Amino acid sequence: MGNVTMKTIADKAGVSVSTVSFCLNNSGRVGEDTKKEVLRIAEELNYTPNLSARELAGKKSTTIGVIIPDCADLKNAPLLKGIDNSLEANNYFNLVCFTHNKVERERAYINLLRGKNVDGLIIFPYVDRKRTQNSAQLNDLVKQGVPVVFVDTYLNQVDASWVITDNYQAAYEGTKFLLDHGHRKIAYIGGLYHIVGQERLRGYTEAMQEADLYDKNWIYSECQFGDSVEDISDSVKTILAAERPEAIMAFNYNSTLAVINTVKENPYLKKEDPEIIGFDYLMPVQEYDLAIYTYNQPHFEMGKKAVEILMEDIKNNKRDKARNQIKLTASLEAVSVKAAARIKDNKNKR
Known part of the structure; x- marks a missing residue:
């Protein structure tokens, strides 16, 4: 069929154009039976509203x-x-x-x-x-x-x-979580190029300062949200090898994977058995003998x-x-079997 307009629908339904408009826009006082019939005909004729015309007429494009x-x-x-x-x-x-x-x-x-x-x-x-x-x-x-x-x-x-997400609160509570597990040397892998990275670093920093454990040498802040896992891995190897942290907080998905891969591939880091907290959705990791958690936003x-x-x-x-x-509010969840076991142990001790 050619160009279907509201007048086409009105003629077939035996109603006015204004009634058709009321039905299609769910406005005005129109009987339920009339509305159903108009909508049925509009669907039958494959009616498509002219968005540009509606805009010019002060209507919404939906x-x-x-x-x-x-x-x-x-x-x-x-x-x-x-x-x-x-x-x-x-x-x-x-x-x-x-x-x-x-x-x-x-x-x-x-x-x-x-x-x-x-x-x-x-x-x-x-x-x-x-x-x-x-x-x-x-x-x-x-x-x-x-x-x-x-x-x-x-x-x-x-x-x-x-x-x-309340990024400050998540990073603050995540750092406190690691501190409560007895860790004192906690590294942070992140970026400062927009508000998310800044707020996560602020949360980590304040938690470490409150514990009187803050050390800027444990922070690598040159990551960016668009960086690949490979690029981040190359960057963080140096700081992780030099500092050998007991726990690590990574500020996004790729940096978390980079940290996991770096620890897994380096026996001297693996020996430290660091707990790792990341951000964003991570698939459950069964094969890594590490305690890995993530903040699911x-x-x-x-x-x-x-x-x-x-x-x-x-x-x-x-x-x-x-x-x-x-x-x-983001929720902290265990990604690995080892992390789930540690959460369970902590609950049993309370």
């Missing part, structure tokens, strides 16, 4: 743009699931774009999505070693009244809402919360209002 760094990162699956589930519940759709940790792709996708008339943006922003970030473009969007919500991390220079809930904030902004046309700043 589409949200989602920009994240990497489709291969395991933590992004529950994040996208939380976003998609919540958008579906609000009769919204999403357009997902992957930047592959390139700020120029982020800029290009923002322009692309604005051209698609999306009603708002959920963004996992990227910052590289040179602290290159897209603050100017994002600030322009916020000033124009485009709803923007950051997830997982945020940019201090942009006055937008955000939903993240609530990315599904993070995605849901981001949509909740965005829907509120869109519904109320919020502009120049106070921004939402939400921190969610």
Whole structure:
């Protein structure tokens, strides 16, 4: 069939165009039977709304743009699931774009999505070693009244809402956990290039200072979220070999794998039997005779919360209002059999 419009549906249903509009937008006073019939005909005719026309008429596109760094990162699956589930519940759709940790792709996708008339943006922003970030473009969007919500991390220079993990608290409690196990020489492997790395290092540092055990020589802070496991492994071998820590905190997925591989491949480190705490989802490790834990971040809930904030902004046309700043709690979980056994032993001693 040719171009199907609301008038096409109205003619077939024997109602007015305004009634069809009310039914499709779930607004206005329309009888339930009429609404069901209009929706049935719209589906039968494969009706697709003209998003550009709706935008020009002051309507919503019912589409949200989602920009994240990497489709291969395991933590992004529950994040996208939380976003998609919540958008579906609000009769919204999403357009997902992957930047592959390139700020120029982020800029290009923002322009692309604005051209698609999306009603708002959920963004996992990227910052590289040179602290290159897209603050100017994002600030322009916020000033124009485009709803923007950051997830997982945020940019201090942009006055937008955000939903993240309480990274300081997780690192602080994780370090205290290792201290409670009797460890005194605890190394930290991380990065300082955006707020997540800074907050995790702050949590580690304060816990070590409270125990009067802080030593800057136990910190390697040159990692970056986009670094490969191989690159990080080459970097951390020196500090781990020199300091021979009793326990290690690693600030993200790749750095955790790098630490595990480095310890496994070096007998002098393996002999120390260090406990390892990482961040993000790790598959259970059966074959390593190490105590390995990870902070699983609530990315599904993070995605849901981001949509909740965005829907509120869109519904109320919020502009120049106070921004939402939400921190969610991460949970420490055992990854290896040895770690699970130690947690069980500690519970039995209480």
